[in-house]
Amino acid sequence: NEELWVQSVLEMPKRRDILAIVLIVLPWTLLITVWHQSTIAPLLAVHKDDGGDSRRDLAAGLDSKEYCLSDRDIVEVVRTEYVYTRPPPWSDTLPTIHVITPTYSRPVQKAELTRLANTLLHVPNLHWILVEDSQRRTPLITRLLRDTGLNYTHLNVETPRNYKLRGDMRDPRIPRGTMQRNLALRWLRETFNKNNSQPGIVYFADDDNTYSLELFEEMRSTRKVSVWPVAFVGGLRYESPKVNAAGKVYGWKTVFDPHRPFAIDMAGFAVNLRLILQRSQAYFKLRGVKGGYQESSLLRELVTLNDLEPKAANCTKV
Amino acid sequence: YVYSRPPPWSHTLPTIFVITPTYTRPVQKAELTRLANTFLHVQNLHWVVVEDSPRRTNLVSNLLEKAGLNFTHLNVETPKSLKVGLSWIPSHTPRGTLQRNLGLHWLRDSFSNTPPPEGVVYFADDDNTYSLELFEEMRYTRRVSVWPVAFVGGLRYESPKVSPAGKVVGWKTVFDPNRPFAIDMAGFAISIKLILEKPQASFKLEGVKGGYQETSLLKDLVTMDGLEPKAANCTKVLVWHTRTERPTLVNEGKRGFTDPRVEV
Numbered sequence: 266n267e268e269l270w271v272q273s274v275l276e277m278p279k280r281r282d283i284l285a286i287v288l289i290v291l292p293w294t295l296l297i298t299v300w301h302q303s304t305i306a307p308l309l310a311v312h313k314d315d316g317g318d319s320r321r322d323l324a325a326g327l328d329s330k331e332y333c334l335s336d337r338d339i340v341e342v343v344r345t346e347y348v349y350t351r352p353p354p355w356s357d358t359l360p361t362i363h364v365i366t367p368t369y370s371r372p373v374q375k376a377e378l379t380r381l382a383n384t385l386l387h388v389p390n391l392h393w394i395l396v397e398d399s400q401r402r403t404p405l406i407t408r409l410l411r412d413t414g415l416n417y418t419h420l421n422v423e424t425p426r427n428y429k430l431r432g433d434m435r436d437p438r439i440p441r442g443t444m445q446r447n448l449a450l451r452w453l454r455e456t457f458n459k460n461n462s463q464p465g466i467v468y469f470a471d472d473d474n475t476y477s478l479e480l481f482e483e484m485r486s487t488r489k490v491s492v493w494p495v496a497f498v499g500g501l502r503y504e505s506p507k508v509n510a511a512g513k514v515y516g517w518k519t520v521f522d523p524h525r526p527f528a529i530d531m532a533g534f535a536v537n538l539r540l541i542l543q544r545s546q547a548y549f550k551l552r553g554v555k556g557g558y559q560e561s562s563l564l565r566e567l568v569t570l571n572d573l574e575p576k577a578a579n580c581t582k583v
Numbered sequence: 584y585v586y587s588r589p590p591p592w593s594h595t596l597p598t599i600f601v602i603t604p605t606y607t608r609p610v611q612k613a614e615l616t617r618l619a620n621t622f623l624h625v626q627n628l629h630w631v632v633v634e635d636s637p638r639r640t641n642l643v644s645n646l647l648e649k650a651g652l653n654f655t656h657l658n659v660e661t662p663k664s665l666k667v668g669l670s671w672i673p674s675h676t677p678r679g680t681l682q683r684n685l686g687l688h689w690l691r692d693s694f695s696n697t698p699p700p701e702g703v704v705y706f707a708d709d710d711n712t713y714s715l716e717l718f719e720e721m722r723y724t725r726r727v728s729v730w731p732v733a734f735v736g737g738l739r740y741e742s743p744k745v746s747p748a749g750k751v752v753g754w755k756t757v758f759d760p761n762r763p764f765a766i767d768m769a770g771f772a773i774s775i776k777l778i779l780e781k782p783q784a785s786f787k788l789e790g791v792k793g794g795y796q797e798t799s800l801l802k803d804l805v806t807m808d809g810l811e812p813k814a815a816n817c818t819k820v821l822v823w824h825t826r827t828e829r830p831t832l833v834n835e836g837k838r839g840f841t842d843p844r845v846e847v
Binding site for chain 2: 373476500
C-alpha cells in the first residue's frame, strides 16, 4: 500500500507538470507562429536581400503594408508578382560578361563610377572587375562596390610614377590603364581553369564612357573577338569596322591611321574568356606603344582580321 | 522571378516627376541614354523630357519609346533673341528655362481637373549624375526639400546650412551665399501639391542675375525655414553637377566622313 501510494504520488506531479508545461508553452508556440508568418511574407517577396534599407524597400515590388498572409497567399504572391531586383537574378544559361574597368582617384571618380554602376545593374550575369590605379584599395571604392549589390572583384595596382618629374605624374610612356587591365587579365587566368569552361566574355569599359544596355547583349554571343562602332573617337562622330556583304571585317573606317592592324577603340571589342585563357601570354604592351596601337598590341596575339565577328547590325549601329 | 525594367508601378508610392530640358548636340543621345539607365531603377518615376526645338525629334522620340520609362515628350524652342550669348545685356535667359516652365505648365494642365497624385517635381539636367538614393530622399517631400550638390559654385560641393534642430538656416557657398536660395537646380525638389497650389510660380525668363534662377522660382513657393533638409541633414552628397566634354569632330572635315544616317 505504501509503495502504491509512493508511486501514485510520484506520478501525479508528473501529470501536473506536463499540464503546466503545455499551458506555458502553448501561448509561446502560437505567438511564434504568428510572428513567423507576418515576417516571412515580405521576406519571400524580396529576392536577394543584401542589406541596405532603401534597396529592400525597392526590391519588394509588393505593397509593403501587406503582412499577415496565409501560407497559400504567400505562395501565390511569389508566383504571380513580378519582382524588381537589382541586379537581375543570375542565370545558369547566360555567359558571364566580365567587365574590366581601370579607375583612378580624382574628384569626379565617385560620380563616374556611380552612373556606370547604374547602367551595369541592369545587365544579367555581369561581373565587374574594378582595378584601381593606387597603392591600396581605397575605402571609397570598397564602399561603393559593396553598396551597388553588383557581382564584383576589387583589385589595384599602381602605375609607377615618373621620378624625374616632380608632382603626381605617372610614367607617360605607359598608356593609362594598361597595368590595371593587364592585372585583371592575369586575375582571370589565375581564377578560371581553361579546361573547365564557364562561358564568359571579357570587355574593357573605361569609367567615363557611356554604354547602352543593348551593347551587352550584342557582345554576349562572342565566339572569339567581336567588334562594333564607337562614337566620339578618332576625331569623328564614330569609328567603325568595315564589313563586307559576307559579314566579314575587312578594314577600318577611320581617318586616324586606318592601317593599324586593329584600328579600333578599347570600347569597341570584346573577347571570349576561353580565348583569353588559351592565349595566356597575351597582354597589352606596356611600353613602346605608339598612340592608337594599344588595342592592336593585345588583339594581334588573339585573333586575325578574318576571325572578327561584327556586331550591332553588321556595324551599322552605334 | 522576372526582372522588369522599370520596376512595376506602385499604387502607394509617391510619384517622382523628373523634368529634363534637352537640346540637340553630338552627345545628346549618350547623355539621355545613361540618364535613362539610371531612371530605369527608380520606382514610380515619370520622365518629362522637354526639347529645345521647333519639333519633337525622332532621336528623342525613339529613345523614349525604347527605354520603357513612363514619359511625356514636350518641346519648345528658345527664341534666338533669348539665347545665351546673343544678348549684350549682362543678365540673360539661362539655358533650359523655357523648357522647365513648359514642364511645370504641363503638370498644372494635367492635374487641373483630376486629383493630383502624391509626389514631387525634380529638375534633372541631362548631363548631371544622380545616385539612386537621391530619389528615395526626395520622394516624401512635403513642401520643398533640399540637399547638397557636388561640383557647383567652384566647390567640391555646395550645401544648405542645417541647424541642430534640423532647420535650414543658411547656405554653405562661396559664391553669393546671401542669395535667398543659394542652391543649384539639382539640389531641391518641390511637392506636386505646392506646384498646383501656386500656379503663378515659374522660373523668371529675363533679367535674372547669374545664380538667381533657382531663387526666381523658389521665392514664390517657400521660405527658408519651410525647407526640409534631406541626405542626412545635408551631410551626404547624392548628386553631382558633372559636365560633359565636347567631343572633337575635326576629322569629319567639310563634307563629313561618317554616314550621317547612322545616329550618334
